[in-house]
Amino acid sequence: MTTNTQITEDRILILDFGSQYSQLIARRVREAGVYSEMYAYDMSEEDIRAFNPNGIILSGGPESVHEEGSPRAPEVVFNLGVPVLGICYGLQTMSAQLGGKVEPGTVHEFGYAEVNIQVRDKLIGDLEDTKDQLKVWMSHGDKVTAIPEGFQITASTPSCPVAMVSDETRRFYGIQFHPEVTHTAKGAELLSNFVHSICGCRSLWNSENIIDLRVEQLRQQIGDQKVLLGLSGGVDSSVVAALLHRAIGDQLTCVFVDNGLLRLNEGEQVMDMFAKNMGIRVIRADAEERFLTALAGEVDPEKKRKIIGREFIEVFAEEARKLDGVNFLAQGTIYPDVIESAATKNGKAHVIKSHHNVGGLPDDLAFELVEPIRDLFKDEVRRLGTTLGLPHEMLYRHPFPGPGLGVRILGEVKKEYADILRLADDIFMQELRASGWYDKTAQA
Structure with missing residues (x-):
């Protein structure tokens, strides 16, 4: 039997980098039956540790990682030992902070795209819309051109070679598209895979x-x-x-x-x-x-x-x-x-x-x-x-x-x-x- 105090024990922390879709991420996580809260990206290490998340999601945002003073995830995010999912800008700042390379894109991707699955990691699982493809919603200018050590590319598009990445050992995942919007057909399932299969959260939030x-x-x-x-x-x-x-x-x-x-x-x-x-x-x-x-x-x-x-x-x-x-x-x-x-x-x-x-x-x-x-x-x-x-x-x-x-x-x-x-x-x-x-x- 679930006691009342347990329903928020399994929890996901969302760090907001300013995306218009950030609140949607929190809603989708809760729709998957898992409690989530959203805070600004510069949340203190003390507060992050006190929140005690089962996993952390880094949202998208309008900034470029090349701009001086552009936002970064607190270092504790990558040292806490919990799974991390970077979405769009979240992927880019994670890649830059962990030793990868991000460059301005020659082609900006906004709108519908089809990503080709190359490796089926724990995040992707058996998901697909057509054979080894996902129908997604892109919204980005910059793109990752070199992934950090320990990562693998798991999906790509012709104009975005690094559409999805993962480091299964550290349980770090990144996606260049937006799973939280309904235009990404399997987006809710991707987020569900992250919070359930990877973070180990139970469906207690109903x-x-x-x-x-x-x-x-x-x-x-x-x-x-x-x-x-x-x-x-x-x-x-x-x-x-x-x-x-x-x-x-x-x-x-x-x-x-x-x-x-x-x-x-x-x-x-x-x-x-x-x-x-x-x-x-x-x-x-x-x-x-x-x-x-x-x-x-x-x-x-x-x-x-x-x-x-x-x-x-x-x-x-x-x-x-x-x-x-x-x-x-x-x-x-x-x-x-x-x-x-x-x-x-x-x-x-x-x-x-x-x-x-x-x-x-x-x-x-x-x-x-x-x-x-x-x-x-x-x-x-x-x-x-x-x-x-x-x-x-x-x-x-x-x-x-x-x-x-x-x-x-x-x-x-x-x-x-x-x-x-x-x-x-x-x-x-x-x-x-x-x-x-x-x-x-x-x-x-």
């Missing part, structure tokens, strides 16, 4: 085990105290509500702020699902008039967003002050939020727009935070919700901005505009569903 672990952790953190959650009806807060209710039952109180800028019948749907069907205590704050008054005359989208965020916090705070003995505030922070926040602090990402959440509460509301899904990707959150019994249409509904129709209305926000837009949106969504296109589109 929804049932995650729920058991979270319920145990929430009960330990919260004890017999009360928890407050801002419920929006979106995927993240809905799953947090269901998870908390399973863990602590009536100790949870949700506040649903109806700002008059929701989709058609959304307020009733939220109340029916959580209050009626699940028996969760939900306070509905009807604040339409308040929000519309605050927005009167404002046409700038960013200012509207900030007004809505400010009013939301004030309404939420007023409802919170009416409750006695609440010590915890729950939030639906997810793993990409954590990763992007860290990148912003490091100067490696830029804020495109302000985010609307329950942050910024007044000082007199000093809650301890509860963030039970902060290490999960959105697809994992949805699978968790399915296991918790939430309906498909709630978990797979299209994203809707926190400020709601307020930022979809061009110019000033008025009740009559919101009512028209609500109906138009509902007609459009009905047609998408009737034609079978709703689930095929990510957002509309």
Whole structure:
């Protein structure tokens, strides 16, 4: 029997060199049933050792190993005695650091390619799309021209003689293409071979085990105290509500702020699902008039967003002050939020727009935070919700901005505009569903 603490014991560390696909690597590893975390490439030796990974993956990245100050993997990566997989730039920096040679390519490879398998090592195994070939997705300029001592070339393309390499003794592997994208047909299987066959990880990371672990952790953190959650009806807060209710039952109180800028019948749907069907205590704050008054005359989208965020916090705070003995505030922070926040602090990402959440509460509301899904990707959150019994249409509904129709209305926000837009949106969504296109589109 698997104990709850074991499900993250088998773990893969992903060092991020800035690829747009890095988060996909972590998702694919988790889809293979293995826990993974992603950190910047310059993670300290102390932190790497403390993480105690079963294996390490070096991501791709936009840099060239020839550029002065271009990123390198910490030396401990190659001295830890665990398997290492270098992807694209990860292969190039591993090769350069271990004594190989990397040169600028005369032909840049971007897009579909077929690699010819030369040696079937433990990473490739019996995988192939056609006889001794893999259909892959390339995205690189530089290429490895001389492999480090102890390595062998296991696959190539006409323009990329070193497409895959391995040192089976040290369990170091490198691939010039991107296995994490769906365009690489056998990419998920390659990553599965790495984490299971090479790193020896067990498939312990699944929804049932995650729920058991979270319920145990929430009960330990919260004890017999009360928890407050801002419920929006979106995927993240809905799953947090269901998870908390399973863990602590009536100790949870949700506040649903109806700002008059929701989709058609959304307020009733939220109340029916959580209050009626699940028996969760939900306070509905009807604040339409308040929000519309605050927005009167404002046409700038960013200012509207900030007004809505400010009013939301004030309404939420007023409802919170009416409750006695609440010590915890729950939030639906997810793993990409954590990763992007860290990148912003490091100067490696830029804020495109302000985010609307329950942050910024007044000082007199000093809650301890509860963030039970902060290490999960959105697809994992949805699978968790399915296991918790939430309906498909709630978990797979299209994203809707926190400020709601307020930022979809061009110019000033008025009740009559919101009512028209609500109906138009509902007609459009009905047609998408009737034609079978709703689930095929990510957002509309």
